[in-house]
Amino acid sequence: MSIMDIYENSAGRERIAPGPYLKRHQDVGETALISAQNLSKRYGNSSDIFSNLNVQISSGETVALIGSNGxxxxxxxxxxxxxLPHSAGSVSVFDETFTSAPNAAQARKIRSEIGFVFQxxxxxxxxxALTNVVHGLLGRQGSWRGWHQMIATTSWRNQALEALDSVNLIHKANERVDQLSGGQAQRVAIARALVRKPKLFIxxxxxxxxxPKSGHDVMQRFVDLAKANNITLMFTSHNMQHALQYADRIIALKAGHILLxxxxxDLTAQDLKVVFDG
Structure with a gap:
């Protein structure tokens, strides 16, 4: 059965276990996606927000970045x-290395490999929902067609439908997103990021x-999709349970430095309390 058949026959029904989205190609020998050395950031003459951080994110990892507000x-x-430009140090992303900020060509290449999801x-x-997922293809060649699903190419429309199917929302494809629940809307946002077939989810x-229930459902689906499609995932969170349950690795910031x-x-909720104390 094609994705169009599923779409056209899905009204009012939610598939329990949708098949995984098409896997992106994973280059042989691919390891570190992001590497930062002696990274510092400050605004104007203010004190450093963080300083001399060394961070490496490897391909396929799910990493939680935690810390208190600010x-x-x-x-x-x-x-x-x-x-954002940094104040000192260097960063390498997808083999593009820069100090301060990437140049225009580097920025285009980096952003083309990333799928973004925000609070x-x-x-x-x-x-x-379908038009919003097609928006994920804006920036591609011929991207004016990404403004609405009705003018999108058949290929783009099918990719968007596959992405919606992967988050179990193909039956909501023609509903306006302001009619969806918060959890469903966030799943549409994940589908919009997924349709780009990125190397990295941010x-x-x-x-x-x-x-809480919708939050856990969204995080579980997010992590499952990242693993199924060999996508590295970095997410920020104040939720210690989410960090422990869904991340392979936890990086904690405190007082401008990496605390852990x-x-x-190897960690428990008790271990993480120190991140938010004081």
């Missing part, structure tokens, strides 16, 4: 992928605006 989690995440879903509320507090960087299997 610890610099989101800032570090953005510096590691060149969305606020950043969806077009009056557009359908998620900034992806479950923070959701109730360990496998989640």
């Amino acid at each position: 610890a610099g989690k989101s800032t570090l995440l953005k510096c590691l992928i060149g969305l 606020k879903h950043c969806l077009v509320s009056r557009a359908t 998620a900034d507090e992806p479950a923070a605006s959701l109730d 960087d360990q496998k989640s299997d």
Whole structure:
């Protein structure tokens, strides 16, 4: 059965176990996706938000970046992928190395390999779920067709439907996202990131605006999709349970430095309390 057959016959039904989304190609010998040396960030003449950080993210890892409000989690995440310029040190992402900030060509290459998911879903509320997922293909050649599913190519539309099927929402393809629950809307955002077939998922507090059950459902699906498709995942969180349950590794920031960087299997909730104390 084709994806179009599933789509056309899915009204009112939710598939329990959708097949995994098409796997992206994984280059032989691919290891470190991100490497940062002596990384520092400050704004103007203020004190450092963080300083002299050394971070390496390997291909296929799921990494939780935790810390209290103001610890610099989101800032570090953005510096590691060149969305914010850093003040000192160097960063290498997908073999593109830069100091301060990537040049225009590097930035285009880096961003083309990343799927983004944010706490606020950043969806077009009056557009359908399918159109929002097609938006994930904006920036590709012929990307004007990505503004709406009705003008998208058949290939793009099918890719978007496959992505929605992977998050178990193909039956909601033609519904406006402002009619969806918070958890469903976040799953649409994940599908929009997935349709890009990225090497890296970046998620900034992806479950923070959701109730506990929806938050766990979204995180489980997010991690499962990343593993099934060989996508490295980095997410920020205040939720220690999410960090322990869904990440392979936890990096904790405190007072501008890395307080711990360990496998989640070696940590407990009690170990992580020190990150938020004081």
